[in-house]
Amino acid sequence: MSTTTAAPTSMASHAISEAAHRADPISLAELNERSALLARFDRSYLVPTATFLRVIGQLTRPTHHGVPFRALTIDDRRAFRYHSVYYDTPGLRSFHDHRQGRRLRFKIRERLYADSGERQFEIKLKGGRGDTVKHRSPLTGTDTPLDEGPQAFLADTLHRAYDIAPPPVLRPSLSTDYLRSTFVADGQRITCDAGLVCVDLRTGRTVRCDSGLVLVETKSAEHLTEADRLLHAHRVRPAVFTKYCGALAVLRPALPANRWRRAAHRAFTAETDR
Template identity: 90%
Template sequence: MSTDTFTADTAAPPSAAAVRAIEEAAHRARPISLAELNERSALLARFDRSYLVPTATFLRVIDRLTRPSHHGGPFRALTIDDRRAFRYHSVYYDTPDLRSFHDHRQGRRLRFKIRERLYADSGERQFEIKLKGGRGDTVKHRSPLTGTDTPLDDAPQAFLADTLRRAYAIAPPPVLRPSLSTDYLRSTFVADGRRITCDAGLVCVDLRTGRTVRCDSGLVLVETKSAEHLTEADRLLHAHRVRPAMFTKYCGALAVLRPALPANRWRRAAHRAFTSDGAGPP
């Protein structure tokens, strides 16, 4: 499956409130390089919490966390070649009967997601496997893709088999197919051992039906990532009456794109994320 770059027809309009908000917040913050981010906050094993945040609330919370006078040091914005907002394109892979989706729906202990991620601004591609750790944390395994490699080629499939065998003592699915693509703009804020990813302009495409949904242009998709169960960012969001959302890009998008799927655990948040300002399926 080709992972085409983030293009004008899938990107959020430049004037979208959420896009403006994450770019504005990132340019106000002090910068941090990718090398320093990896040194201070790699977090390949972490707890993730998701929030659907109105842009005004997002700007208030990020302003508080990125102030130079912030206790313990401010969160800083990932900066690469003077760029502080980055285009991401991902393709998720699943079995023909959507085993990954249903395992997450049922809360199975040995569940995983498989995707190819393209960092559109640099051209870097990674094959990623996200597992659930013993503490309920998320554990990510990555292997670079080069040239015309795809996740269905021998080397990535061997990496997948080895990862699942070591982590879960199970075999990989015998058949995988591309199921969903996502495109969005991301800014990342970093402090020691903590990270906040802020996504805007999300567009999801069901690769089996061609149907598309776009995220509400006034919402920022915020994820807090840390080795802790609850961080200062979580507490600030809670103080602004923003509670964690039962939402993932993959499962939430499929809940809207395929209404016949049993997806009650995600449907409420997914309809909030995707159906405002005419963003529902065509």
């Protein structure tokens, strides 16, 4: 795991913290019971902070019809620091498989929940319905994703899901750091990320997200949720954007990444640096 890169405080960071503290709380145990969603449909949005506060305010309002969304709360915290390292082949097989829309595609990453120290080895697959299916295995001590145990987990997961072998060589390719608040209703989840910093681990170049944007993902077992419809009503449309592919599209301009470039250049307004 690479060293975490502190994300600067931003308008978006203040917005997600403010929204989370205004909402009723939900514990991690109840979240896992009501909305684990390891198999789900994900939709991404780049949302200006003012619009984000209006939308989340409506979804978390106690007078809202049905059960309002609640904010994940752990030890009185409602905004949490995430650090991830993505692994790819020397030729960026995962990036190019996603670019080409291949059915048997996957992403491999190590995720650190910085506030608790928990680490997970995660493999994200594409399901038969076009949904995202996530497989996780805990990392302990000095374990890394390249060690024997995680590699056996990777091989077993890819064999069971796709009947393919794992890549023979993997290397760390990109790290991400950001602040996240999560809002939950039965069978639905909204993750809201701010202060995103991405580092190309092969070149050392860094890019930062626009401080006035919240990266919102809606996650559910259904194609469209109430949150999606409300965002659409506020004239916010889904963005063709992922942290991994979008960041690489900006950090490595020579890559063929047209499908992500428009959203990526909107999200990452700062110049890259070393």
